[in-house]
Amino acid sequence: MAHHPRTDLESAAIRFAGDFGDCIQLMGDQFARTSAALGNAVFTAPDLPGEIRSRPGTLGGVHAFQVGFGSSAITPGDYVHTLVAMTPAALRANLPDVAAGGIIVANTDSFVAEEWVKAGYDRDPLSDGTLTGYRVIRVPVTTLNADAVSALKLSPRDADRSRCFFVLGLMYWLYDRPLDATLHWLRDRFAHLPDVYKADRRSLKAGYQFGMDLPGHAGFRVAAQVYGPGVFRRVNGATALALGIAAAANRSGREALFASFPFAPAVELLHQLMELQPPGVCPLQAEDESAAASMALGASFGGSLGFTATAGPGLGNISDVIGLAVAAELPLVVIHTMRCGPALGVPGKPEQADLLQAIHGRNGESPVPVLAVRSPADGFDVVLEATRLTMRYMTPVIVLTDVGLLHAGEPWRVPNVATLPDLRPPASPPPPTPGKPFLPYARDVRLARPWVVPGTPGLEHRVGGLEKEDGTGVVSYEPADHEHMVNVRGQKIAQIAGDIPRLALEGPPQGDLLFLSWGGTYGAVRQAVESLRTSGFNVSHGHLRHLSPLPADTSDVLRRFKRVVVPELNCGQLVSLLRSQYSIDCESLPKVQGRQFLGAELADWARGSFRPRLLSPGVEL
Amino acid sequence: MTGTSLPVLSAKDFATDQTVRWCPGCGDYSVLTNFQHALAGLGLPRERVAVISGFGCAGRLPYYLNTYGFHTLPGRALPLAVGLKAARPDLTVWVAVGEGDTLGPGVGALLHAVRRNVDIKILLFNNEVLGLTRGQASPAARVGTRTRTTPHGSTESDLKPLPLALAAGLTFAARTADVDAERLLNVVRRATFHRGTAIVEVYQNCHVYNDGAFDYATDPSIKAETTLELEHGKPLIFGSDRERGVRLTGPTADIVELRDDVPLDDILVHDESLPDPTQSWVLSRMTFPEYPECFGVFRAVERPTLDEILHVPPPGPTRALQDLLAGDDPWTVV
Numbered sequence A: 001m002a003h004h005p006r007t008d009l010e011s012a013a014i015r016f017a018g019d020f021g022d023c024i025q026l027m028g029d030q031f032a033r034t035s036a037a038l039g040n041a042v043f044t045a046p047d048l049p050g051e052i053r054s055r056p057g058t059l060g061g062v063h064a065f066q067v068g069f070g071s072s073a074i075t076p077g078d079y080v081h082t083l084v085a086m087t088p089a090a091l092r093a094n095l096p097d098v099a100a101g102g103i104i105v106a107n108t109d110s111f112v113a114e115e116w117v118k119a120g121y122d123r124d125p126l127s128d129g130t131l132t133g134y135r136v137i138r139v140p141v142t143t144l145n146a147d148a149v150s151a152l153k154l155s156p157r158d159a160d161r162s163r164c165f166f167v168l169g170l171m172y173w174l175y176d177r178p179l180d181a182t183l184h185w186l187r188d189r190f191a192h193l194p195d196v197y198k199a200d201r202r203s204l205k206a207g208y209q210f211g212m213d214l215p216g217h218a219g220f221r222v223a224a225q226v227y228g229p230g231v232f233r234r235v236n237g238a239t240a241l242a243l244g245i246a247a248a249a250n251r252s253g254r255e256a257l258f259a260s261f262p263f264a265p266a267v268e269l270l271h272q273l274m275e276l277q278p279p280g281v282c283p284l285q286a287e288d289e290s291a292a293a294s295m296a297l298g299a300s301f302g303g304s305l306g307f308t309a310t311a312g313p314g315l316g317n318i319s320d321v322i323g324l325a326v327a328a329e330l331p332l333v334v335i336h337t338m339r340c341g342p343a344l345g346v347p348g349k350p351e352q353a354d355l356l357q358a359i360h361g362r363n364g365e366s367p368v369p370v371l372a373v374r375s376p377a378d379g380f381d382v383v384l385e386a387t388r389l390t391m392r393y394m395t396p397v398i399v400l401t402d403v404g405l406l407h408a409g410e411p412w413r414v415p416n417v418a419t420l421p422d423l424r425p426p427a428s429p430p431p432p433t434p435g436k437p438f439l440p441y442a443r444d445v446r447l448a449r450p451w452v453v454p455g456t457p458g459l460e461h462r463v464g465g466l467e468k469e470d471g472t473g474v475v476s477y478e479p480a481d482h483e484h485m486v487n488v489r490g491q492k493i494a495q496i497a498g499d500i501p502r503l504a505l506e507g508p509p510q511g512d513l514l515f516l517s518w519g520g521t522y523g524a525v526r527q528a529v530e531s532l533r534t535s536g537f538n539v540s541h542g543h544l545r546h547l548s549p550l551p552a553d554t555s556d557v558l559r560r561f562k563r564v565v566v567p568e569l570n571c572g573q574l575v576s577l578l579r580s581q582y583s584i585d586c587e588s589l590p591k592v593q594g595r596q597f598l599g600a601e602l603a604d605w606a607r608g609s610f611r612p613r614l615l616s617p618g619v620e621l
Numbered sequence B: 001m002t003g004t005s006l007p008v009l010s011a012k013d014f015a016t017d018q019t020v021r022w023c024p025g026c027g028d029y030s031v032l033t034n035f036q037h038a039l040a041g042l043g044l045p046r047e048r049v050a051v052i053s054g055f056g057c058a059g060r061l062p063y064y065l066n067t068y069g070f071h072t073l074p075g076r077a078l079p080l081a082v083g084l085k086a087a088r089p090d091l092t093v094w095v096a097v098g099e100g101d102t103l104g105p106g107v108g109a110l111l112h113a114v115r116r117n118v119d120i121k122i123l124l125f126n127n128e129v130l131g132l133t134r135g136q137a138s139p140a141a142r143v144g145t146r147t148r149t150t151p152h153g154s155t156e157s158d159l160k161p162l163p164l165a166l167a168a169g170l171t172f173a174a175r176t177a178d179v180d181a182e183r184l185l186n187v188v189r190r191a192t193f194h195r196g197t198a199i200v201e202v203y204q205n206c207h208v209y210n211d212g213a214f215d216y217a218t219d220p221s222i223k224a225e226t227t228l229e230l231e232h233g234k235p236l237i238f239g240s241d242r243e244r245g246v247r248l249t250g251p252t253a254d255i256v257e258l259r260d261d262v263p264l265d266d267i268l269v270h271d272e273s274l275p276d277p278t279q280s281w282v283l284s285r286m287t288f289p290e291y292p293e294c295f296g297v298f299r300a301v302e303r304p305t306l307d308e309i310l311h312v313p314p315p316g317p318t319r320a321l322q323d324l325l326a327g328d329d330p331w332t333v334v
């Protein structure tokens, strides 16, 4: 057979999709591991159905797992380069995301009338023109796989178990990946089940061979990333947050109590902490969100670091407890995972619509610092930063992340613990002396009150939700005192703006267009800006990690650009904040489909909007 | 102070300089005084005691106690105390809550704290009314109680904290009344040294909105007839001439006259330590006027506490964390 040269790509995104039994996650994970070992940057994003075991073959039951890989992968990737469709439903659910001219690997064994009907097709989509414009690789996976393992004389059922490795082998061929990482993994994993190991191995190799024999296809070669040196690992968003909590306990010298109530996907954190059992961290399952937050706050009152995690409507359930922490001026870190709302909304899908709730959603004037995670691994650093702020300013802190980030994974340079920030809290005040009573609400230069560990003799004091007299902490309903306390608490949080990094910019410090991102839109915006700059556009990218307070120079930076555009997975919440705080007319680029932006989508918008006729407001995506 | 001997503290040492703001004549005053005396008698240093409270008049207790204290919100006192105790097993943690809180917004939290058997102590102020909000029906209001929100008399059946908590596995249950200094001191002491969740229910007179609700149980001239003092190992006998007793017929308590044909052997002997909670549950439900109401310790048993089970390894060593950060599958790029 003639050997065509492989086509070179900078990066690509592939997506495995199928039913629960198709081992979608396994294929995705293996592909990601192998690619990371090759030196690719890798970003993984599972997309699980909302129901636990939905009916096989239906759209609601489709599992998907996307792997973006290449010289840089900071999002799951743009439009899908190759879609593996194990079923007609998988094809139907994922086809809109496939790039024009993209490849469809279709498991023809499941493209039978009964299956297309379940997926809502009334004809075979492989032959009715649905896939015109795509390159289709037809693979009767079950049949070919049965042949591949026939020498092992397994029952048909056992034989079929290895078919995902056939598909994986084909994908390895398509993108020029070696088989050894997966073969090693299989050998370790199934050392005690030699038949399984043998079958999986044969399937993997047979799939690869199937690719080699494909007429007319030469496959691709994907550039490796230049990175290092250092020790790296893959980490998903939940693990990074859990490791952040472990590191926070270590660097502060305080034990951490993490209490949470199971709610997808925040529960991943509880799972991780229970599994990892990090030294210094006590994970606890509470009976509901408010109890969880209360437990965490109780631990903080006891001198430990209290953490809790919520998702969706759970943040509202604990707003009173956050307010109590504001009044009592105690540390508390709330890690909140945003998902589509209101109420239960669309389970498992990301949104950023809880920003204003996090900033304002409590009774009374109760400002709290709000931070947001921008990528899976970034959660580690954000937790450390939240820990610094919560102890240094004696205030609850809310960390926002989203469903997509929590499940997604990327390579992470493992930090050296010794070089992580020193988070030891200020020393406890000295015991009182005659004539100098202890003042539980005395304030330091940062306006923070002392954090006294119960058990310390002489410093017994009371805190609580009733207004206090500054200094003494005695309950006070004096009008002037209340106003003073509201102002002090406000000032304490506002001045954090001077204790955080300036607004980070990529690209020129002034110009025609600034894309401003926060949270999980970071990757798509960065990708868009990189591609726009490559094609000569004068575009910059600013990213906000701190949403409240905003970095001190935010207004100055924004004013240096002719246009400021804020893509958000909400109806313009950050934009409304920027407008009200700085009277700057930023433009909102909203998307509320339960999906993250694609870099290409934003780049296309910018290309379009630079045409004069689109310069007017009323931007559409 | 030198040496290791603990200072002997008096009730005054547990008082703060705050003006107590309960209504004149409120039963909370005697609870406060007796609780201060009880704490002083425990031999615990002040700094080892933390008092967490919920809302209502009862919730003000921490402000009047010179210990560590936290006045919280409805339904939050118990989980907050659970978190505190989990983080700081070395502290003695008391929770001060009204029945309106514990049986209303905090009812779930009550059952869960009890179920976990966390080593916290609950001083449950039961005045059978929502005091601080000026006298509405509480979940403990007995059928027929007239309040501003039940003008025709309450029709919902009342919740009693002890039977509820015993059903959830409470390991220490006691009941006393605000005016009963000696018993209050005694049960607070026993609750403090009990290992596990303890509830001390205090019948507390709300002088303004439910005055005299417990007169039947506290009036010295009649209480021999209307109440029964529980004593471990002793038969359940009451009456001014100790002429009546409690007999169990199946799960039902019967009141019987002690006459020749009813031998003392038939009378139930109180046993706080029964592993099965049924008997304590039956006793805790007995309500005047059908029955005498029981005071004292209903149940005191041991089982593992949450704070013992949660053994948190200390934050070090750094090495272990470094390994954890690297995970199972790291690779090195040179």
Ligand SMILES: Cc1ncc(C[n+]2csc(CCOP(=O)(O)OP(=O)(O)O)c2C)c(N)n1
Residues within 6 Å of the ligand: B055, B056, B057, B058, B059, B074, B097, B098, B099, B100, B101, B102, B125, B127, B129, B130, B131, B132, B133, B138
């Ligand atoms: C979130 C919230 N809802 C309602 C109230 C109003 N409130 C204050 S005290 C109270 C009832 C307290 O009853 P109880 O716990 O029996 O205490 P008591 O005042 O009788 O001692 C209520 C409903 C409140 N403080 N907070």
Ligand code: SF4
Residues within 6 Å of the ligand: B021, B022, B023, B025, B026, B027, B028, B057, B127, B131, B132, B205, B206, B207, B208, B209
């Ligand atoms: S309202 Fe009742 S319970 Fe509250 S302080 Fe007054 S008398 Fe006491």
Ligand SMILES: [Mg+2]
Residues within 6 Å of the ligand: B056, B098, B099, B100, B125, B126, B127, B128, B129, B130, B131, B138
């Ligand atoms: Mg009450």
